[in-house]
Amino acid sequence: METLFLSHPHRLERQALPPAVMALGYFDGIHLGHQKVIRTAVEIANERGYESAVMTFHPHPSVVLGKQSKLRSITPLGKKEQLIASLGVNRLYIVEFTPTFAALSPEAFVDQYLDGLHVKHVVAGFDFTYGRFGKGTMETMPIHARGRFGQTVIPKLAVDGEKVSSSRVRKLLENGAVEQLPRLLGRFYELEGTVVAGERRGRMIGFPTANITLNSDYALPAVGVYAVKAMIGGQVYEGVANVGYKPTFHKTREGLPNIEVHLFKFSGDIYGQTMTIEWHRRLRSEQKFASVDELTAQIARDKREAEQYFRCFSEKTCILPEKEVF
Numbered sequence: 001m002e003t004l005f006l007s008h009p010h011r012l013e014r015q016a017l018p019p020a021v022m023a024l025g026y027f028d029g030i031h032l033g034h035q036k037v038i039r040t041a042v043e044i045a046n047e048r049g050y051e052s053a054v055m056t057f058h059p060h061p062s063v064v065l066g067k068q069s070k071l072r073s074i075t076p077l078g079k080k081e082q083l084i085a086s087l088g089v090n091r092l093y094i095v096e097f098t099p100t101f102a103a104l105s106p107e108a109f110v111d112q113y114l115d116g117l118h119v120k121h122v123v124a125g126f127d128f129t130y131g132r133f134g135k136g137t138m139e140t141m142p143i144h145a146r147g148r149f150g151q152t153v154i155p156k157l158a159v160d161g162e163k164v165s166s167s168r169v170r171k172l173l174e175n176g177a178v179e180q181l182p183r184l185l186g187r188f189y190e191l192e193g194t195v196v197a198g199e200r201r202g203r204m205i206g207f208p209t210a211n212i213t214l215n216s217d218y219a220l221p222a223v224g225v226y227a228v229k230a231m232i233g234g235q236v237y238e239g240v241a242n243v244g245y246k247p248t249f250h251k252t253r254e255g256l257p258n259i260e261v262h263l264f265k266f267s268g269d270i271y272g273q274t275m276t277i278e279w280h281r282r283l284r285s286e287q288k289f290a291s292v293d294e295l296t297a298q299i300a301r302d303k304r305e306a307e308q309y310f311r312c313f314s315e316k317t318c319i320l321p322e323k324e325v326f
Helices: 032-048 077-086 106-113 141-145 166-175 292-315
Strands: 002-006 020-024 051-058 091-096 119-125 150-154 189-196 210-214 224-232 235-244 258-263 274-284
Touching: 020 032, 032 051, 032 119, 032 150, 051 077, 077 091, 106 141, 119 141, 141 150, 210 274, 224 258, 224 292, 235 274, 235 292, 258 274, 274 292
Parallel strands: 002 091, 020 051, 020 119, 051 091, 119 150
Antiparallel strands: 189 210, 189 274, 210 258, 224 235, 224 274, 235 258
16 A cells, blocks of 8 residues: 655646546544445445555644643554554545644645546545535535436434444543454554653562553553553453552543553563554452552462463353443
């Protein structure tokens, strides 16, 4: 897949570009609804002998337009690029979202960023908007296209009667309900970071942990303890992860919560290496313990519960109870 970064006004010449079927959207999360949009564009492109393309925007429009001061990503840009490539897309356009770009009229957006990029067919979700104040919609797209390209509108995708959306994914993360995310994403939620030196308390109590510094501004699961899988050095390990502020040792909460991962059946030096964490199930909330011994006993129970989960997960021989959503 070829990736092109565009700033307004872009300098690409229409005649130098191959005709394309383009999927449009911000696509944070690349959830099942997004995948439907992108796969449909790829299918139509293959049927018609065109190139398949995706257009997304960076940074998030709501941040640029002042609707949110900060928005952490479900899929940071690099991860988004990987997931889009895995869907068989030929070309990815990443458009810098600026106030000047946002001020384009719907007609100008269509002229410059669809027809101007040699788009022959557009695919987008039913709620996609474009142009100044989002006045352009998929209902107005045929008017602005003026017969230059066709459109396919993807209807709402629902799970349990509720729309699959990035905001719904964020809400589940905020509640720690990571076990529900595969039904919306088609995969377990992942974070990627670097193993760094920590306080080394885990090693002292018999549960050494890898302390993780995130490589991007990921949306974090709720504070608590989770059953996770970790990919490092080409190997996959089961483990437990704590997202939090270690209240047994610290009186105050400062900054973002820490992420610590205890890997089962692992020993070795992995400082400086990249770890991808796959979040499977929330085991409990973070707690303050009266003593280190109480904390150690609870971690041992967390480990046993996580091991039971993964045993059931791999063998599909038992049904675990639903975890409480906080």
